[in-house]
Amino acid sequence: MPLLCLSSPKGGVGKTSLAAGLAFALQRAGRQVVALDCDPQNALRLHLGMPIFDGAGYIAQLQNRPDWRACLRTTPAGIALLPYGETDMRGALATASAIEREPELLAAPMRDMLADPSLIVLADTPPGASAVLSVLAPQASLVLAVLLADAASTALIPDIESGRFLGRGTMGSLLGPKLLIALNQVDRASRLSVAAAEGVAAHLGPRLAGAVARDEAVAEALACQRPVGLHAPGSRAAGDISDLAAAVLRELPPPAPPPAPAPQPVSSPLFPWVRQ
Amino acid sequence: MGPDPDIVALATRLGLTQLTYRSFDRPAMPGRPAPQDATPSPAEVVEPTPPMELPLPAAVPQPAFAQPYVPAAVPQPAFAQSYVPPTRPSVAMPPLAAAQVAYAPPPLVAAQPAPAFPLLVQALSRPAAQQPEAAAPSGAQPFLNLRHAVPGAARQAEY
Ligand SMILES: Nc1ncnc2c1ncn2[C@@H]1O[C@H](COP(=O)(O)OP(=O)(O)OP(=O)(O)O)[C@@H](O)[C@H]1O
Numbered sequence: 001m002p003l004l005c006l007s008s009p010k011g012g013v014g015k016t017s018l019a020a021g022l023a024f025a026l027q028r029a030g031r032q033v034v035a036l037d038c039d040p041q042n043a044l045r046l047h048l049g050m051p052i053f054d055g056a057g058y059i060a061q062l063q064n065r066p067d068w069r070a071c072l073r074t075t076p077a078g079i080a081l082l083p084y085g086e087t088d089m090r091g092a093l094a095t096a097s098a099i100e101r102e103p104e105l106l107a108a109p110m111r112d113m114l115a116d117p118s119l120i121v122l123a124d125t126p127p128g129a130s131a132v133l134s135v136l137a138p139q140a141s142l143v144l145a146v147l148l149a150d151a152a153s154t155a156l157i158p159d160i161e162s163g164r165f166l167g168r169g170t171m172g173s174l175l176g177p178k179l180l181i182a183l184n185q186v187d188r189a190s191r192l193s194v195a196a197a198e199g200v201a202a203h204l205g206p207r208l209a210g211a212v213a214r215d216e217a218v219a220e221a222l223a224c225q226r227p228v229g230l231h232a233p234g235s236r237a238a239g240d241i242s243d244l245a246a247a248v249l250r251e252l253p254p255p256a257p258p259p260a261p262a263p264q265p266v267s268s269p270l271f272p273w274v275r276q
Numbered sequence: 277m278g279p280d281p282d283i284v285a286l287a288t289r290l291g292l293t294q295l296t297y298r299s300f301d302r303p304a305m306p307g308r309p310a311p312q313d314a315t316p317s318p319a320e321v322v323e324p325t326p327p328m329e330l331p332l333p334a335a336v337p338q339p340a341f342a343q344p345y346v347p348a349a350v351p352q353p354a355f356a357q358s359y360v361p362p363t364r365p366s367v368a369m370p371p372l373a374a375a376q377v378a379y380a381p382p383p384l385v386a387a388q389p390a391p392a393f394p395l396l397v398q399a400l401s402r403p404a405a406q407q408p409e410a411a412a413p414s415g416a417q418p419f420l421n422l423r424h425a426v427p428g429a430a431r432q433a434e435y
Pocket residue numbers: 008010011012013014015016017018039041125126127184185186212213214215216218219220222237
């Protein structure tokens with residue numbers, strides 16, 4: 001049912017690494033996850049163990065209205081994934097403008113995915129403003145904006161708080177309460193990183209969902225094509241990401257109970273009018 | 277502690293006359309401007325906090341030069357002003373092969389071979405130089421719009 005969107009006004013902050021890490025941690029916590037890669041970089045699949053030269057995907061084909069179920073892949077990391085798919089600059093721009101022209105291309109299959117109460121859909125989005133984010137954010141239960149613990153990211157907090165990042169006016173005020181922030185690459189050995197992290201935490205209060213340490217294990221996990229929780233379960237970053245997953249779960253609606261069994265038709269001679 | 281003689285020599289060579297650390301001083305920070313859309317009622321108007329001199333972080337060592345450093349003038353030989361270098365016939369480079377010495381770069385990390393990271397191995401496993409047109413999934417037409425770059429290309433192609 002719930003849609004969790006990873007986003008950021010800034011590039012290279014760890015959205016995709018955290019998407020892979022969170023997908024793994026949420027699945028470990030007993031939830032069923034579908035990871036949806038909306039970024040033409042098509043990199044989420046690499047974090048989850050898919051071969052680099054496998055070009056299959058979903059969003060890259062969106063203009064042909066494929067069935068999302070047919071595009072689902074089970075990754076070696078055990079997480080169901082809709083990769084973006086192979087594309088080039090022209091294809092990526094064409095897909096983005098098709099979504100902009102006709103948001104239902106993406107909004108309709110999203111509603112279909114979200115109708116399944118047992119699923120958490122976790123979407124990784126391109127950096128900054130994008131057509132996909134503008135379609136997904138209104139359907140999201142939670143938009144997690146990833147920032148680094150540094151000056152450049154901290155300088156974007158006014159943009160996030162004013163609603164400029166997700167849209168002004170009605171859109172901004174609708175999405176505001178759904179927007180949480182995650183800090184990535186917090187480095188205790190750097191006084192700037194510590195100052196940024198402490199300042200941002202004090203400023204945001206409960207809107208800060210969590211913080212993840214700068215940890216070589218995150219970078220090596222990608223090189224080994226595994227989410228960090230699988231690659232280095234004892235690492236600091238893996239611990240931080242599972243704390244972040246727990247914080248995210250507190251914000252999401254609880255998993256739906258298993259559907260009640262359909263009532264059995266009563267077969268009794270006392271009720272002859274009941275159809276068998 | 278006087279100035280480091282190596283720095284003095286370097287500054288002299290670079291022609292730096294004012295070697296001070298003044299430019300690293302932090303400027304005073306102006307007070308935060310009030311948000312423009314929310315006009316506060318007169319009762320809410322708060323005096324802006326005065327600009328604050330931020331102290332330099334204690335851990336950054338500050339060189340203690342007594343005075344701004346003025347490098348000594350480099351003595352010029354008497355003939356320097358009137359000196360004109362003689363014109364010389366250009367000399368051909370010696371053939372490279374003769375000057376070449378067999379050279380093998382030292383290994384970057386001598387001690388341990390780097391582990392073979394699967395993604396790096398995959399990404400580098402194919403020969404380079406696939407032509408973009410040949411590899412383009414969305415058609416063989418070149419993407420770039422040449423109209424803006426090449427005069428006369430306007431009528432040639434849509435893309
Ligand atoms: N906590 C961390 N510690 C160390 N390195 C990290 C950490 N998080 C991310 N990285 C590294 O930072 C780089 C960028 O990460 P990633 O690709 O996940 O960012 P992104 O926000 O998805 O980028 P883009 O905006 O391009 O989509 C990668 O090399 C990744 O390995």
